[in-house]
Amino acid sequence: MGTTPLATVANTRNRRELLKAIIAASLVTGLEMFDFTVFGFFAAMIGDQFFPATDPMTSLLLAVGTFGVGFFMRPLGAMLIGTYADRVGRRAAMTRTSWMMALATAAIALCPSFATIGVAAPLILVAARSLQGFALGGDIGVAATFVMEAGPVSRRGYLVSWQLTSQGAAALLGASLGLLLSSTLSPAALASWGWRIPFLIGLLIAPVGLYIRRRLREDPAPSATADARHAGAPLAELYRHHSATIVLAMLMMMGQTIPVYAIVYFMPSYVTRVMHMPALTGFMASALSALLLVVIPPLSGRLVDRLPRRKPLALLSSGCTALLVYPVFLLIAGANSALPILCGVALISVLVATGAGVIALLVLEALPARVRASGMATAHALHVALFGGTAQFIVTGLIKWTGNPISAAWYVAPACFMSFCALALFKEQSVRT
Template sequence: MFTPDLSTCDPPATNQEHPRQPLKTVVAASLVTGLEMFDFTVFGFFAAMIGDRFFPASDPMTSLLWAVGTFGVGFFMRPVGAMVIGTYADRVGRRAAMARTSWMMALGTATLALCPSFASIGVIAPLIIIAGRSLQGFAVGGDIGVAAAFVLEAGPASRRGYLVSWQLASQGAAALLGASLGLLITSTLSPAALASWGWRIPFVFGLLIAPVGLYVRLRLRDDAVFTNTARHARTPLTELYRDHRRTILLAMLMIMGQTVPVYAIVYFMPSYATRVMHMPVVTGFMASALSASLLVVIPPLAGRLMDRLGCRKPLALVASGCSALLVFPVFLMFSRATSVAPILCGVALFSVTMAFSAVAVTLLVLETLPVRVRASGMAVSHALSVALFGSTAQFIVTGLIKWTGDPLSAAWYVTPACCVSFCALVLFKERRVGP
């Protein structure tokens, strides 16, 4: 239940005098976050093709394992980026931090788009790919938490759910754009052209983040609440460990409930459909596109609902519990599917519950942390959760399927993750700090 902590309340918001400013802030922050997530996650959609080009092996599943392992490398740089960029945002400014993540992400994406294949330059090629993924991970690790805190502080408390929900919807839009481009490319190019150069097209498109990101973010200004608080801020990471480590730990486990299903089901679906279920590649991209569409539409609806309800935790518990109960039925549908319909249905069910849960959990964590450590706290908890659980999801699921030969074995990892997340949510105390 919501219990206000008056001793640590933030100063009253001053930006409510400018009703257009929150909208401008949300559009600018969400647009660039969506582009950055597109650059980061499109690697997962084309993991099988990237594996063949940069990690050749006699067994296609071995190449895929190397590719999804490289996909995970970027995640392990996310906590480093969260600590460095999050601390910078809490001490210097949200806007300055977000501008820097834009050009770092663009550089990492350019590395992936232009890198020659293993056949051309040998072992140097996978090393370049790993370096590009590392830079992408560093940038995204800091940006998501900083941008979410920036959006939360941009408008009135009565609209926090709706405003923050667009940050999450932008991530769904990134997945939708990636899946749509994948569907278009795989439908129009021949298999030879797709494997040779077609997979690079989304990465070239993602380079738009450099001019767009810098332009829109440099025109923003930090909120007055942050500006006043930052003058008296202590070392954010020290304060997080001393005063908020229980909150960060529970937040990591709560976020795991959305991270593992997203990466083990939604983003992995193109590779799962082709390499495991032996279906046409277009089937996997259709499932990912449907899921991403729902992850765009549902978060704003969930945000409005939470603004009306006030309390975030009850809705988060319902959504998280439904996700845990759906895992085995959904994977059973996948393993017995003979057409695209069961796959689309299962992915849609998961996407709806994940969207509601993600909005509620994000609000719970952001509102619990005080302004002076909000950006670093959200960034660190999200990045650590994604690094530990999301980065390994595709690798573990692929390994389980290869080891057992049973497509249903993927649920052995997803189910416990959702159950642990639900238990962490039960233990988390809803407490709203701030105006």
């Protein structure tokens, strides 16, 4: 009578394994995303150190161009690491990405400036950004696949949402560090060595990532990996049978990525270089946005798990983003205090956070398990390379060449509308059993 029923023991064990899967996939991906995106928060300082020029906007343009280099390596990482995950295993792939990200982040944190070693400095920086992009390109899609397959269908929205929450937490940590450093260090100290501190903190990815991911059980969907071993190459199957899904997925995700990189991550540089306001204001806006990207996705995930269909919530979020991007830029560009900037960034962040996890889940469920990791990784990496990695460069170029701060919206608003159209064409799979 005093023994615990076997069903209760099994449920407790399953909950424990599910929690471990969420932590391994989400926490470590968040750390890797922090290492990758913190570069964008400190682009202005990095530009001065590695790309000195008489015009500050030229240094910034070269720095955000280097920021984009990492994005162009992400598709290659997605294809190779995603295929490896489908054929060998999700856990093995995620362990390897942790090592690569730690090595690249150490190179950025410790690389001497242009004034010390000359042209070798930007070359090392570009190489490190390339390795970061390669690692993260494979990890995000594989980790999202791992955590989705680890739980029941009825909780998939909630489980996948933690991937977005971890990425928001990474941005929050980066923005908070920027806020702390810009308020405690002098501008000269921040530009000289203070910007390296977040990268040194990001080196935690090595011990934390390897410890957590090595303690995982085997892949939650081992039959999918076994099928992939005996089937043809995953990338060939994706091209033959799922190319339309991949293209629509890229366009759908574009509506979340471009606003985040062109508004949220770019805000510290936009505020200082374009609006000539204190860096503190830009970091406050990014920190608020990141906080919303942490809080909103789990709520959205729970909501979509209760709805009969997933797509309407994604359509609502995407449509509102497309309609409100231009008014938000008008609000920010006309601001003479921090409040309008915070309100505009918060509005876009809430809309993006509501729909991003739902769109990721739609894509994951549309792909068969044997190509799910490579398909999700490839779609995510390609769209980020084409649209996320170029967003800051394009809006910086538009502002520099036109002299009009509103010109950034000329790129962001049409992109969001195109994303809404792609989502309307995407066919939702019925998997609610």
